[in-house]
Structure formats: structure tokens, C-alpha cells
Amino acid sequence: xxxxxxxxxxxxxxxxxxxxxxxxxWIAFFITFVVWFNFAPFVQAVKxxxxxxxxxxxxxxxLNVAFTIPAxxxxxxxxxxxxxxxxxxxxxxxxxxxxxxxxxMLSGLLTLVILLQIYIMTS
Numbered sequence: 001x002x003x004x005x006x007x008x009x010x011x012x013x014x015x016x017x018x019x020x021x022x023x024x025x026w027i028a029f030f031i032t033f034v035v036w037f038n039f040a041p042f043v044q045a046v047k048x049x050x051x052x053x054x055x056x057x058x059x060x061x062x063l064n065v066a067f068t069i070p071a072x073x074x075x076x077x078x079x080x081x082x083x084x085x086x087x088x089x090x091x092x093x094x095x096x097x098x099x100x101x102x103x104x105m106l107s108g109l110l111t112l113v114i115l116l117q118i119y120i121m122t123s
Contacts, residue, residue, distance in 0.1 A: 028088070035116065039064065063113050 015023060039046070039060075047057050079087045095115045 060113050067114055 011019065014020075043057060046052065047054075052060075075087060075091070097115075
């Protein structure tokens with residue numbers, strides 16, 4: 001009896017209650033994982049389309065890792081204070097702005113990398 005009661009409570013195909021939270025969490029993690037690793041396959045195309053040098057590409061890659069620690073600390077503190085739903089939603093909204101505003105210039109790309117790093121590493 002205990003097994004059937006437990007299996008009735010844990011329905012992986014349900015999208016209600018705690019299962020909705022589970023599914024939304026893995027979907028959000030999957031999206032952030034894809035965003036985190038999307039730069040490597042496109043590095044040559046980004047380099048050519050923006051006219052970047054190898055040194056500038058290396059700077060972008062270093063910034064991608066360098067802002068991980070402070071971003072996690074800051075967003076962790078915000079999550080403790082305001083809750084994960086509000087902080088995650090705010091990060092999604094804030095980090096989408098540079099994607100549309102600055103993607104054609106190097107300084108905008110650096111800004112984009114920094115803000116995406118904050119978003120990705122804290123999700």
C-alpha cells in the first residue's frame with residue numbers, strides 16, 4: 001500500500017503543485033545550460049561579424065568566468081531577501097535588454113557577457 005500511495009503522489013507527467021515547480025526548475029536549468037555553452041560554437045562567427053581580434057575574444061571568455069563568483073554572491077543575497085521567483089524573473093527581464101540594445105559593438109558585447117554571466121551563474 002505504501003508504494004502505491006507514494007507513486008500516486010509522485011506523477012512525473014503532472015504539471016500541478018510540486019511537480020510544476022520541478023518541471024519549471026529543470027526547464028530553466030536547461031535554458032541556462034544552453035545559454036552558458038552557446039558561445040563556443042559561435043565564437044568564429046561572432047569574431048568575424050563584429051571584427052574582433054583574438055585578444056578581444058579571449059577577454060570575453062575570461063570575463064565569462066571572472067564574474068561568476070561576485071554574481072553568485074550578489075544574486076544569492078537578493079534571492080534570500082526577495083525570493084527566487086522575483087529575482088529570477090527580474091534577471092530574465094534585465095538580461096534581455098542588452099541582447100537587443102548592444103549586440104553590434106564590442107563594449108555592448110562585453111556588457112552582454114557580464115549581464116548574461118550574472119544571470120546564468122545564479123540560475
